[in-house]
Amino acid sequence: MKVVLFCGGLGLRLRDYSDKIPKPMVPIGYRPIIWHLMKYYAHFGHTEFILCLGHGGDTIKEYFLNYNECISNDFVLSEGGKSVRLLNADIQSWKITFVDTGISSTIGQRLKSIEPHIGDDNMFLANYADGLTDLPLPAQFAHFMLHDKVASFLCVTPRLSCHLVRLTQDGKVSGIEEFTHSRIRINGGFFMFKREIFQYMNDGEELVHEPFRRLIEQDQLVGYEYDGFWASMDTFKDKMLLDDVYARGKAPWVLWKQPENLGADRGYVSNQTWFKKAKGF
16 A cells, blocks of 8 residues: 655754754654654555655655665675675665645645545555554554444554543542543554545645544544554654664664564553663663
């Protein structure tokens, strides 16, 4: 299936890191987060990407036009540097379509604008391009097919160290619990769509506002609950944390370097617990 990646946002909460690098190009280790996400999808056989560009689109284009496979792969150098033979490669089998979808467009507008590039495909994947997970993608797809709806999205518990408080009408506290122990979930940004999704969209709309409400009204939207690793890179603090676990060799989203199906066995570990273990707390 084709994978649509929304790459045009301003990434305002990451401006402390850099106001010159678009959010998808912020690095984790020696590769940008969009590369990590594309490697994740490629691990499951999805190697045809459509990049919805906007802010900093030229930077993303230049990165892939000048991509150096040697940085993240083993190779043999000979003849004093005249000959380089790669022992493996990252993006050789990838097909990437770069589409300018506007500087200030909403996610819905970006998706609508790339509709012609979906072609005759009955289904496709989509992603905000700022989150990583060890989700076994075939499990979400099986859930999607079982329910036979127009759209599916990943539902996760965010990594928040706060408490949920329940109050009575007169302001008395009737309950308090850690956020990670609650049943509250958020949109994790990993989408699966049938091409009928475009029939629920009008010009200028945001994806999860009006179109998703129409899907809900017609019972055409399902959420796939996952309790394993998931993290989004919204702030500089998030970037530092992802850098840290990657440098320690404990990055759970790097499924392409791990034994097959390892990611599927992590669901019993809460996101909060995983990060505590990764940092040695």
